[in-house]
Amino acid sequence: MVDNNTLNLGEFLDEVRAWVAGPGEEWAERIEDTGTVPDELVTELRERGWLSLAAPQELGGAGMSFSDYLQVLEAISKSHASIRMLVHVNNGTWRAMAPYASPELRDEVLIPAVKADKRVAFTLTEHDRGSGADIGTTVRREGDEYVMNGEKHLITFGVKADYLLITARLEGTSGKDGLVSFTMPNHLPGAEVIDDSETMGVRGTDHATLRFEETRFPARYRLGAEGQGLEIALGGFLTPSRVGVAMSCVGLAERAQELAIEYANERVTFGKPLAKRQAIQFMLSENYARLAAAKALVMQAARAYEVGAPDAGELSSAAKLTAVDMLTFVTDNALQVHGGRGYWKKNPIERVYRDARAQRFEEGTNEIQKQVISRGVLSGTVSTEGGQW
Incomplete structure (x- = not known):
């Protein structure tokens, strides 16, 4: 289990990244082959404490800050999408329940959910x-x-x-x-x-x-x-979850970029590596720029949520909107770098490309995000400066 009081975040992130690159890829292959997430994988994630990172310690979680948790989610999002989904959802539903649950519901549902004993x-x-x-x-x-x-x-x-x-x-x-x-x-x-x-x-x-x-x-x-339903669903879950989905876009885009760079360095056409060709260089540099910009906005939205900023909801939607569009752009470029080979399932970029489409619908489409943002912009409740640093 993870104890945030003694946790070294850098070392923990190294542990997560090593798992994603090793055992995580083995689990990914098994999931793709069978179409199911094995119970043993859920048990492993639970025992590692990765399904209980974000909740406070008094509820049985690790008490990790939202910004720190997002860095972990970024690393996990380079793995199979179903692994990311388990971590993301199990670390999020408690937020909607905790402020409103009766003592009885706290014991029956909330704490077992935080500990990942119940889903x-x-x-x-x-x-x-x-x-x-x-x-x-x-x-x-x-x-x-x-x-x-x-x-x-x-x-x-x-x-x-x-x-x-x-x-x-x-x-x-x-x-x-x-x-x-x-x-x-x-x-x-x-x-x-x-x-x-x-x-x-x-x-x-x-x-x-x-x-x-x-x-x-x-x-x-x-x-x-009665009457608090929308407050619980949107503020309690959707606002931080949209930031989480945005960070999952960053992590998956980073994985696509890594695969594209690796392939560009290995693949030789007409006597020289793809990486030496300006068209490929431009694709990868554009990917880098959009990734960096999206990640900066995601972290800005995370900080706004942590301090309860009045524009936290609009920033969460802006982060998701921006990160989703970035992920589409990056994965499309990454697949293009691979050429026809990337279209075959034996290449990891094929799975990454398919999985990248899901974030366009999670926690609301881009059109929904634009509606959320526009309400704040037009009402004057959101600064034209684009949030506070």
Whole structure:
């Protein structure tokens, strides 16, 4: 386990990087071959403490600062996307639960989730609605129970999760004041869990469509008060998670750049290495510049979140928007450097290229990020100077 009181961050990062380059690649090959994440891998990550880095020590975590944790996530993101997903989600869901969980929920769900003894799936997205105040899944209160109806889709870990961190609407309400969040058990009577895990990339991570028909569960699973649902879902999880996804883009882009540099130095055409050709040099230099710029913005957004800056939400969206576009550019260049060879699955860049597409949809598309940013810009709540250093 990781103890932040005695941790040397540099040494720990070296340990993570060595694992990613060695055992991590062996796990990646196994995941790609089987299409599943082995339970032994989850156990290994749990025992190493990597699924409990960001939460405070009083909850069973390592107490690592958000900025330090992001450096670890950057290193892990060079590995298989499903490994990154395990680390990212398990180190994030506690943020939404901790300020609002009752003592009973703290013991049953929150602390076991921090320790990675239980898995919690963030459950917001719906098939025919956006990811905000227009949520259509409903609940109604009946005595000591709530009754849920509706559907959620694209739910990461929705098949195997023990609990759902879910937001729904009180029947008969509209707008954000009618939203309420829960950490309800998964696989309840009246709830249908549909495995929808066949994806372009991120092989091995399960995804689900969840359908609820008069699904009953105890009211004690509610987080906070009725009307706080959007606050819990967006501020508690999405803002820091968007920064985390942005940093995962940086890590994966760095891996693509490494592969491109290695190939450019090895591949010889017409008597000289690709690395000696100006067109390739320009691709790699553009990659470097965009990577450096994106990483700087990600760390700025991280600091804004850590100090509770008023523009932390807009900066998190700006970081994700910028990092996603950077990742697309870098991985496209990296694949182009490889030429036709990069199109074959035996080459690592092929997997990196497929996995890179997923971040365009995680925690909201680029279009959603632009909406978040524009609201702050047009209302005047965000400085035209682009945040504080």
